[in-house]
Amino acid sequence: MNDMSVAAEQQALLDQFLVQNKLFFAPDPEIMENHRIEARSAVEEQLLSQPVDPHKVNEVRGLIIAALDESNTMIEQMGAAPGAKWGDMTTAIFTAAGDLSMIAPHGVGGFAAAVFYPIKFINKYWAHEPTVGVRDGDGFIHNDARYGGIHNTDQSMMMPVFWKGRLVCWLSATIHEGENGSCEPGGMPAAAESKFDEGLKMPPFRIVENFELKRDLVTFLQNSVRDPKLQLEDMKVRLHSVLRLRQRIIKVLEEHGEEALIITLRKHIEDVVVEVRRRIRELPDGTMRTISFADSTLRENVLLKLNMAITVKGERMIVDMRGTSPELLNRSINAAQASFKTMLFTGYMQNIWPDLPFTMAVFTPFEFIFDNNSLINGSFETPQAMSLIPLFKTMTIACIPMAKFNFSLPQRYTAIVAPQYDQPATLIYGGLTQHGEYVGNFCADINGMGQGGRGHRDGEHSVSPPFAAHCDLGEIELMEEDLPMVRLGAFTLARDRVGFGKMRSGLGYEQIHTFRRSGLWGFMTGCSGSLFSSAMPLFGGYASPTYPLCKIKGINIFDELKNNPEKFKFDVIELMNTQPFENAQYSTHNMGMTFELAQPGELYMMCQGAGGGYGDVLQREPAQVMQDIEEDLISPDTARDIYKVVFDERSRIVDVDATQQLRDDERRARMARGVPFDEFVKTWTTPEPPASLPFMGAWSDPSTVYGIQAGTRVTMPGSALQSQFMLNPKDVLIATLQAENEALKARLGASAG
C-alpha cells in the first residue's frame, strides 16, 4: 500500500471532519487580509446584467440615507457613552455578502469600514454552524479589532435583514464605548502587555434573539466591565437604532421590492470602484515616498518608523509599507492589517477624496504590501489596545504622497492639505464619581485636532479628529455634572504652537484639568510626539511642535483659588514658567502616561496638537502674519524670527520695504548656508541609526529592519521580522539607579580608603 492518494469520497469525508472539528474559530486571514468587495452574487449578477433604472436607484438610495441618518441621530440622542454624545458612532448598511454600501451622513465611517469583517465572519462561519445560525430577529455583538475594528473600545450591533425568507442585507450600529474592563480604565490601556490585559474581546456572537437582548449574556458582559450601566444602556441603544433602521428598510422592501434594494446597494459600490479607477488613471505614474515617526510606546521613548511608498501605474495603486517598525509583543501599540487599511481609507475620505461615497469599495482597486509582524500588520498575539498611536498617523500619512500625485491635476476634488495633528491628544480618566459610580473613559478633546495648512488657505483650529470631519467637542458643563473633573482652562488656542508656513496649520487648545469630590480618581494619556514632531509639513512648511504633559502636584488648586485667586493664570506656559504656588511640584513628561491616581486639586495640563504647515514661511503675506498676532496665535517674536516681517508692535503696521529687505537677506543667507545635496549627504548620512537612539524600522534599505530585543539593538530582514520584547521600564530604572548607587559607593570607599 504505497498509494497515498485518497479517493474523492474519502477526501470529502476528511474535509467534513476537519470543518466539524475546528479547534478554534480564530480571525480568518482569508477575511482579514481581503479589503476588496466580493464578486457579484448570482442574484446581483442576474439583476445587474439587466438595464438598471438610475432614477429608481437614486430614489431608493435617498430613502436608505434618510433612514441611516435617523438611526444615527437616535444613538446621538440616547447613547450613554461620552463618545456617542460627541458623534463617535455610526449606523451602516451592507450587502448580503457583507460589503459596506452606505453609512449615516454624519457617522464615523471608520467604524462601518471595519464592521464588514465580522459580518463576513458570521456569514462564513456562523450561518452554517448548527449551534449558531443566522435567523430573522438575530443580532450579533462584536468588539475585538482582531476580527475587524479599530480598537476594542468600539462595540457593534450587527443585524441581518430577511425578506421572504432570504437574507437581503446587513445593518450595523457602532459606538465608541470606552470602558471595556481592560487593565486600565477607559478601554485603551497603554499598560496592556498582552492581549489578555485588554478587557472584553468579543468575536462576533449572537446576543439578540427574536429582536431582544439575551439577558444572561448581557449580564456576563456587564460583569466584565467597570461601568455595567453604560454597557446595558448602549447595547439597548444600538439594538433599537438598528431596529428602527430595519423598520425603514422593510418599508423600502414593501414599496420598491427586494430587487430595487439589492440593485441599489450593489450599484452604489460598483460605481465607486469604477470612479476610483478613473481617478487613479488620471494621476501621473510613479512612486511617492514618505516616512513618519512615533516617538513613544507609551511606556518608554522609542523612535518607531512608518515607511510608506505609494506607486501609481495605470489604474493600479500600490501601497507599500515595508520597512515599518516591527511589532512589540508586550506593548499595546500594535495594529492589525485590517485596522490599518480601514484608517488609511478614512484618511483618504477626509483629506483626498471626501466627495466619494463612504464605502470601503473605494479601496478595491488598491494593492497592499506589508512585512509580516510589523507594527501595522501585527500578529494575532500582539496587544492592540493603543493601536491609535500608529493608526492616527495612518490617517494623515497619505496626505503627503497624494498631494504630490494630485498637484498636477487640472481639477481638484478637495483642497491640497498638509497632515492634520496625528496623535490622540486627550486625557483619559477613571475612578469613583461624586455620584458613587465607577467609570472610565476619555475626554472629547480628541475630536479637536488642528488641521494642516491648505493650498488655498490656513488650516482650521481644533476642528475634528483625523478620522471624521463632523465629531463634536462635547459640553464641559455636562461632563462636570457626571464626573468629578473640573476644567480650569479650555478652548484657549495654544499660542506659537503652530505648523508655520505660507499657509499655517490650525492650532489646538490648552487643557487644564483637575478634580474634586472624589477619593479615588486618576488620569492617563496615550499620545506620542514629545521629542519628535508629530504632524509633518507639506511643500517646505514646518511641522507641529512637540508637546509635553505638564503637572502641578502637591497643591489643592481649589484652596489656592479660594485664598489667593490672583495667583492662578489660565495659561499653561505662564503657570509652568512662573511657578506661582509655593511648595508645589512642577514637572513635564512625555505624553505617554499610564494610569496614575491623583489628589484632588492637582493640575494635569496638555494641548491638542497643531497640523503641519504648507509652503515656505517667507511666502506668507505679512498682513496674514499681523492677523495671526491680532488673533493671539503667534507672538511678535515669531512674526519677526520665523516669518521675517518688520512691523510696529503697537500699531501692527508692516514696514513693507524693510520686510522685503529682511526676507531677501534671509533668502541670501539660505543660499550661503545651504550645501549642494550630494555633498551634504556625504557628511550627513550614517550607515545605521545613532547608537544612542532607540530606533525601530528600516534605516536606508527597507529590507533591513532595526529593532530592540530586550534592550539590545538587533537587525533583521524585513521578510522575517521578529516580534520585539521590551524590558520593564521600572527594571530599567532600577538597574540605572543601582549602577549609580554602586558607583557612588565605590567613590565613597575610595575616598575613605
Added chain:
Amino acid sequence: MKVLITENLRIDLERERWECRACSGDLIGARDNYKRGLLVYNRDPREIHKPLLDPQKYAITYAPNPDWCRILEYYCPHCGTMIETEYLPPGHPPVHDIELDIDALRLQWQGREEVREPTMLREPPRPHVHGPGVAHLEPIRGLPGARP
C-alpha cells in the same frame, strides 16, 4: 509644456528638467531626484519650534529634542525659496520622495492643456444668515460622485 508637481516645483517636459516655480530657475534632469538640484541645511529644530517652557527648569519644553529630530531645509540655489523640508533623526538618509515615470508623464499630457497656475479649490458657499442666528447652507449640487 510644463507640468506642476508641487507648490514649488515643476517639470519642463520638452527639456526634461526640474524647475523652481518661484524663479523659473533650472534645477536638474527630470529623471533625477530633484533634491540633487537643491541646497540643504541641517537645522536645529529648537530654532524653529522654540522652547516655550524654561529649559533651565524642564527637559521637555515644546521644542523637539535635537538628538532625536533634525530639520533638513531644501533651498532653491537660484532664489533661496524653501522648496521642501524633511524631519529626520540625525543621519537618516533623505527620502527619495518623488520618482516619476517621465515617459508616462509625456504621454499623459499629450491630450491635456497646459496648467500654468495650480488649480485651487473654490470655497463652497458659506452660510448666509437670514434673521438672528438662522443659517441656511446652500447644498453643493452637480458634483460627480457627490454624496447624496
